[in-house]
Amino acid sequence: MQRRPLALALALALASPAALAQSPTADEPAPRDRATTLDTLIVTGTRVADRTVAESASPIDIISPETLESTGTVELATALSRALPSLNFPRPAITDGTDAVRPAQLRGLAPDQVLVLVNGKRRHTTALINLNGSQGRGSSPVDLNAIPIAAIERVEVLRDGASAQYGSDAIAGVINIVLKGSDAGGSIAARYGQYSAGDGEQYQVSGDGGIALGEAGFLHLAAQAGHQDQTDRARPFQGTPTASSPPLGAVVQRYGDPEVDSRAVSYNAEISPAEGVVFYSFGTYSKRDALSNGFFRPAGDNRNIPEIYPDGFLPNIRNIADDRAGVIGLRGTTAGGTGIDISFNHGINHLTFDVENSLNRTLGPTSPTNFHAGALEVSQNVLNLDFNKILDVGLEYPVAVAWGAEWRGEKFNQSPGEPASYADANLILPDGSRAPPGAQVFPGFQPSNAGQHDRHSYSFYLDAEADLGDRFSAGLAARYENYSDFGSTTSGKLSARYAISDAVALRGTVSTGFRAPSLQQQHFQSTSTNFIGGVPFEVRTFAVDDPVAVALGAEPLKAEESTNVSLGLVLQPVDALYVTIDAYQIDIDDRIILSENLVGDAVRDFLERPEIGIFGVNGGRYFTNAIDTRTRGVDLIGTYRWALGAGNLDFTAGFNYNDTDIRRIAPNPPELETGDLDLERIGRVEQGRVTVGAPSDKLFLSGVWNSGSWTLSAAATRYGEFEVLNGDPARDQTFGAEWTLDVSAAYAIGGWDFTVGADNVFDAYPDEVIFVNSNSGQLPYSAASPFGFNGAFAYGRIGYRW
Template sequence: MSLQRIRARHAALTTAIALALTANCSMAQDAPPTPEKASQLDTVVVTGTRATGRTVSESLAPIDVLGPRDLQATGTTELATALARALPSLNFPRPSLTDGTDGSRPAQLRGLSPDQVLVLVNGKRRHTGAIVNLNGTQGRGSSPVDLNAIPIEAVDHIEVLRDGAAAQYGSDAIAGVINIVLKGGATGGSVNGTLGKYSAGDGIQRDGGGDIGFALGKDGWIRVAGDAGHDDPTNRAGPDLRNPADPSYGRVNQRFGDPDVKHQSAFVNAQYNLAPTVTLYAFGNASNRNADAAGFWRPGLDSRNIRSIYPDGFLPIIATTSKDRSLVAGIRGQTAGWNWDFSGNYGQNQLQFDVDNSLNTTIGPTSPTHFYAGTLQNTEKLVNLDVSKDFDVSWLHSPLTFAWGGEYRHENYEIDAGDPTSYAGTGAQVFPGFRPSDSGSNSRHSYAAYAELDAEVTEKLSASAAARYEKYSDFGNTVAGKLSARYAFTDKVALRATASNGFRAPSLAQQFYSTTSTVFINSVPYEVRTFPVTSPVAQSFGAQKLKAEKSTNYSLGLVVQPTDATSVTVDAYQIRIGDRIVLSENLTGTAVAAFLAAQGYPGVNGGRYFTNAVDTRTRGVDIVGSWRPNVSVGTLDLNLGYNYNKTDILNIAPNPPQLSQNGLTLQRIGRVEQGRITKGSPRDKLTLGGNYRLSDWGFRADLSRYGQFTVLSTVPANDQTFSAKWVLDLAADYNVDNWTFTLGADNIFDKYPDKVLAANSTSGILPYSSSSPFGFNGAFVYGKVAYRWK
């Protein structure tokens, strides 16, 4: 699509196409620096290959490289949000009323589950979060990495491999790999401050951060980065018009939007040269995030309220405290031509649940209003060895890179019970605490070995082959393989292709998590309990032991670079996933509630559990282009990104007979969950960006089109397809000496998603869908001041 057509379609876009915010680009620990170019095809990458010196254009699989300007120019201080705005293949909705997920939101790559993408930091596996996303969100049932625990200030650049890579990196790399490369070096630094507010008058965001490097004698350095901030909540709820007799009738009682969040994070990256060919290195982080997310309003006359405590009703708050810790330390070097890297890796995410402004009706008028509801904790420990060497082979155009290695991994998932008052009887309203029967510590370990060959076979043909064997203590072993090739017809045109199989081990959280949550079904709140597959209650509903997901990935891509200032890549892909792990439908009904009450769960209306019941196929195409045209004054960079993505369900396992016995007529995987998998994320996404710099001034514009998505209901008449939306972000900056002053506006035309059907809005209280790919907060205006030194 040409810029002229965009201007014709959007006459309001009269502002000059702009330039990204400037940012210092320090030396990264494990890769060369990534200069900001019109084309990133000449940037050297380390993700998806163990050969040295390979560039993006030479890569055998599609890779996106996002530098500091790309990340900081998005106007956000959240890493996941920055990635979603910069990458058309990544979806990051902003759900609300989803318990702990409000504060730890999941991101999807290529429309797949958030835990089907592997996250690395400096090439080392990042631990996943403790939260399980349960209530009506995209990625329902997943426990992904918390990307927002990593401050943008610590990031040198990010490499996103859009291809299956389980044969190279192991479990989780079905949709692709996100490798976050940290800033390094002893020199340079920055400090910055950001202040912003939504046009509706709420959601004030205050954030400050920076980074600095120090020398460790003559042979080493340490770099420290961090940020801290406070984001006020937003609210787009409608008035409560359900019961004219209620004392709270007609007021906006509900809070529906972003939670109130306070966050602090720090990252340290260091290395020291013991000898010319031997280097010690270490990096780690500590992050805390406190999020207060609103539950659903309990009216004054509601049976879940005690009027002597809350005469007009109450809005319960789920207060989560997320603590993220990690440390990687290792030694790498070269001996007799062999490159080796030995490291240890520790990561932990702890999520504590407290419930404020609530009560327990079982206790009665003496009920406390604050409850400690329990804590989740996920811990991962790894020991890893990587070895490689280049061999001269006479009939090959380049040396043959032979890489091999091994890994030991130990995982532990713990649930700590809440205070007795939080789970007694019906439990604390909005989030009954974890019971002693829920609590416990579960562990597993795995061993892995891999090998990889990579070479330029001829001047035009490059190829690689990889294989990986893994054995898990809880479900057995698996083997993954990958073949990749690239053929250059000319210096300007190349074709690339990959074929691989992969896997994703069921997480410990998916096997052992259990709790009760408030879930909306056709706008009616239900108390639904998640049961572990080992539970007799879950097995009475047909639950079985979980197996690993198995995938096959195919991709075919075209790389075109007609001039030094122009590049286009087009990559088509297909991903088939067998035994996909999903969360069952919410199994509800009078008979279910009676059965659960008899099992010791009074007030619980339904149950659910994890299952390998679905096989899916995802097909799509990614298009990425950049162009630096000659302009008479200043410099202009233009870029385009497009993703089309479609997931189909190929097979659903037969419904367990238990769900049809004793008068039940339940479906394990019904139309709601089928719709979430196949239609819940945008079918396509288009991004158009421009950066213009003139002397000390810079301007940037980013136009995004989010394609339609559909939310299915248990009642077909309530299905709704949400139309595509265009969102425009603008920013301008001025540089003087080492200072940069930026003024910007995201979603400048104050676009909102379509309002939900009246039948799905809970009497108009919840007017928007939590699946909206750009949220539902409206326009956001911000200012930023940054100071950088070399």
């Protein structure tokens, strides 16, 4: 039979390059023990209990905790972006709550088109909806950084559509975070770092440990806590001085990462009271306190009160994110060989908005300067009943069948702020205009914005996987899902793998998928300040069923629908060299997108009509299923091991090319073409964000040398060009490709390990923003930069394992 040699080749090619390039711990095999590494069991993309990396028909990256820690960051999403060429994680600034809860993109698609699992169970999303100018605008994805790295055994990333297996959100792929589950041993570590510019100081402590529960159980605990200071790359004001601007050359703005205090804990437990029966439970808790910056209000600005801030003021937003999740379940096997897994999954994310160093202009000199602006909360409850069985149906090999049902209940709550945060005292300014109401930078959620919204869904699925010969295997999946708020949908998937020889294999999938509109996209409402073309606008986000939104052309949201086709080639041309190439096409119909910021005097006049009565707002927006897109791309991964007399040298290369086109834009609503509005619902800005806002390609090259107690590593990454489009084509800008280099050196002795390293060691920055887009020179870098704009970062780490 050819399966084992081929399986080893496939698994090595499928494994994440980062996972192959690291030093072993005391509890895991050295990298040269390829057979052990390649036989790693996976739970992503399959319902079969004993499926390995080598037997997967779809590309799956396996990323270990050592790889995550070696990236030099304490954020899970940042670490994944440095290990995966297809994942993009920019670091936007001055984007309200998005500064605190940043979204990640897989294959250039929306952040909420990626499903996140923990131990194979669906993770809840964040309460935040990203609104203000960042990649992922309009999405409410999972907060990956709420999960402590110290708790992670490995991360499995399925780069393939999987809605037929897991339901909504799995259009771009699946990220499954597997928690540590040993009953002994542990680790503790301390880390410190700072940017070369002298700011952004970071420190963190973390640890984990396992405890045996009787003879057939374990409890594994993990915790981490840390702090990071703000970074600031803002520059002096270089515009034309006016009565309502800062003085020429004044440095009044801040632009960079927020100040963050964070802590997180987790547990993972199993106990087996009888053979074949396992009770399990796991959970996480995290709290993040993030202080970010808004736009400066000059002394003479009509949004300022000189009696309170004679020199103007820089308002701040404080977001406190509480994230809790827990799963309890029972799995076992019947006497007839049927596997059963019953589980209950609860998750909740609560996000508060507090405004500091601000004021409410309409309240005059007695206005408070700090406000509670409200809170958002999402919760999820999931009941799963899953079965699996190996059936002998007369084929050369048995068929693995899985089936099951799921019920899911979701809630979204939006709570109002304190009255002063949204109050409108109807103040008329000396120029005859009406003073903007509410707390500056982020007016509080009004009672009319507040609400409690819920829905439920149920689904049924069926999977079948089989080896149809020594060289050919295939899988088939189907899923029916029904939602209480918009109806039902059915999706399917066909996957196959054929080994042409021990050195060459083909794999491919065809699938349909869907993503249900989130409750936040349907019901969230708020007002915030947006700079558009260098001019500040107060923009209201309307719920799609709000009469004002309907008057502007809004319609009820429906589910996105996708078709995903991929074809891959696995090669082992010579010993120790493994290459995989996977091409893909993802068509998404009725893609949910946040409309353009519909701004201007005509919009203000429309909102101030007596029958509407919204004052202090000169812009609006809402969610819509207005576009169809097609994403085409290719992933290439290659690894090579060079055995030296004094150790091993591992080379890794990874490349992703990604291109998204808009195939259809729904006709502009007639409501936006009547009267004086003359506005485009989906214009150049949003089209550019979807099609060219993320890098078109990403390449990384890395090498890791292991010899005795020493491990030296270097990784060079090239981020391809991206573009930012504007309403005025003359303000469009293309940002060129950039290289970064990360290096580290580690020494291990007697359970201790000592690491020093530097990320972006050559202090690379993205191209500077042209002056007309830089807020008068104050914001020199694009928030869409895929590696941020903070410069070089140096760090040290001390750890101990037992």
